[in-house]
Amino acid sequence: MPSHAFYLQKSKDNWRDPDLSVLDRRRGPVPAVPLALLPQPWRDWIIDTERATGAPADYVLQAVLAGVAAMCGAGVRVRVTPAWDEPLVLWLAAVGEPSTGKSAALAPMRRLLDVIEQELQLGDEERRAAHDEKGKANGGSSASAAPFMPSQVVAADADPAGLADIVAGNPRGLLLWRDGPAAWIGGGEEGDGHRATWRAAWDARAVTVMRPRQPARSVRHFPLSIIETIRPEPLKESLCAADDGLAARFLFAWPGPQPYRALEVLERSRDEEILQRLRALSRLARSPDDPCVLEVDARGRAALDGALGRLHAERQKAEGPEATWLGLSRSLIVRLAGALELLGSIDGKVKRPGTIGTEQVEAAATLWRDYYWPHAKAVFDSAELSDHSKRVRRVARWLLDRQLKTVSREDIRRRALSMSATADETESVLQRLHYLGFVQPDLAYRDKPGRPTTHWLVNPALAETAKPVAEFA
Secondary structure, eight states, rough: OOOHHHHHHHTTTOOOOOOOOGGOOOOOOOOOGGGGOOOOTTTHHHHHHHHHHOOOHHHHHHHHHHHHHHHEEEEEEEEEEETEEEOOOOOEEOEEEEETSSSHHHHHHHHHHHHHHHHHTTTTHHHHHHHHHHHHHTSSSSSSSOOOOOOEEEEOOHHHHHHHHHHHHHHTOOEEOOOOOOTTTSHHHHHHHHHHHHHHHHTOOEEEEEEEHHHHHHHSSOEEEEEEEEEHHHHHHHHHSSSSTTGGEEEEOOOOOOOOOOOOOOTTTHHHHHHHHHHHHHHOOBBBBBBBEEBOOHHHHHHHHHHHHHHHHHHHHHHHHHHHHHHHHHHHHHHHHHHHHHHHOSSSSSOOOOOBBBBHHHHHHHHHHIIIIHHHHHHHEEEOOOHHHHHHHHHHHHHHHHHOOOOHHHHIIIIIIOOOOOOHHHHHHHHHHHHHHEEOOOOOGGGGGOOOOSSEEEEEHHHHHHGGGGGOO
C-alpha cells in the first residue's frame, strides 16, 4: 500500500487557496447620520449632544424621533389618501455593545420629556374634576368608575395590561422607554403572549388586554411608541427564535465600533429651544378620534409613488426578515415624512403645519433608503447565520489555530465542536470546508470503495496564512 506521505504529496498539487471569508465576523460599513436632512435647531442639538456625551449621533437621532412620537402618537396622523393614513407612532432601536453611549445619548431627551410630563401633571386637577363629574353623571360614585390616570408621556414597564391602563387615561398614547438590561420587546413572555397587542400598538388600533384576577381592559386606541436599547447578541438570539413581524416595525441604528470622542463642556443653551418645540408639538396633537391631520399633497404623493415603486422592486429580491421589514417600510417612510415636517415647521408656537410635499417625502425616503435600510440590513444579516454556518466558521478557526496536517472526523466532532454536533452534521461541515479549500479527503483511510473517508488532509496554506488572517477574528 502506498505510504501516507504519498497521498499527502499527491494532494498538494490539487489544493486551491482557502476561502478565508468564512472567518470574517466584521459587519460591512454602515452610513453615518445624514444630518443635512434634519432641520434646525434639531441638527445642531444632535451635534451638541454628540459632543457633550461622546456618544454617536446615531443614538441621538433615535432620541429626537422618539421625542416627536412621544408628543404626537395617535394625536397626529399623516394622510396619504382618504383610504390610507398613519399615526405618528414610531418604534426605534439603538443597537450596540455595552458602554457604546446608548444611554448617554438618550438621557438629554429623557430629561426634556420628564419636564413636559411634570408640566402636564400640574394641569391634572381640572381633568380629575371632569373625571369625577362624569362618574357621577353615569350614576355611580367616582370610586366605582374607572380609576383616574394622571397625565403621562413616558412609561418604563412593558406589561401590556399596565400600559393599557395608562393609555386609557392618556388616549394620545405613550412612549415606552426601554433603556437597560431588559429583554428585546419581541422576545420572552412579553412577545410570546402579546404579539397581537404589540402589533395593535404600532397601528394605534383597539385592544382588549386580559388581566389576572381583574376585568379585562379594553381601549379604543392603543398607540405606543418605543425607544429601545439592545445589545447585538440578545437581539440576534431573539430574531432567530421569534417571529420577525415585530422587529420589522423598528427603525434600527447600529453604528458599530466608534472612535473615541473627547468630551466637551458645552452650555445646554439649545435645550430650552428644543423644549419649546416639544411643548408646541404636545399642544398641536389632539385626540385619536379627532387628530391633527398632516395631508400629503399631490406632489408629495407623486414623490411617494416613485419611492414606493422602487421599494416594491427591492422587496421582490429580498428574503427573510429583511423582506418583512421592506414590506412594512411604506408605513415607515410616511411616518418619517410626518416627523420631518413637524421638526421643520413647529418653532415653539402652536400653528398648523403645512402639507407634506415633495421635499419632505424625498427627505424621508432618503433617510430610510440611505441610512435606516443599511442599518436594518446589518441587524438582519447578523441574525441569519445558521447553526451549520456557525459550525463551519468554528471548525475553520480551529484548523487555522492548530495548523495540523491531518485530522479525523471524530477529532473535529470532539475537539473542535465539543460534541455539539452529530457525526452526520460534522461530516456536512467537513464537506463544506472541502468546498472552501480547507480540507481534502484522505484516501489512504478509505475502508471500502464508495464509503466516505473518516480522515482529512488539511490545506498546508493555512499555516502560511494564519498570521495575516488574524484580522478576521
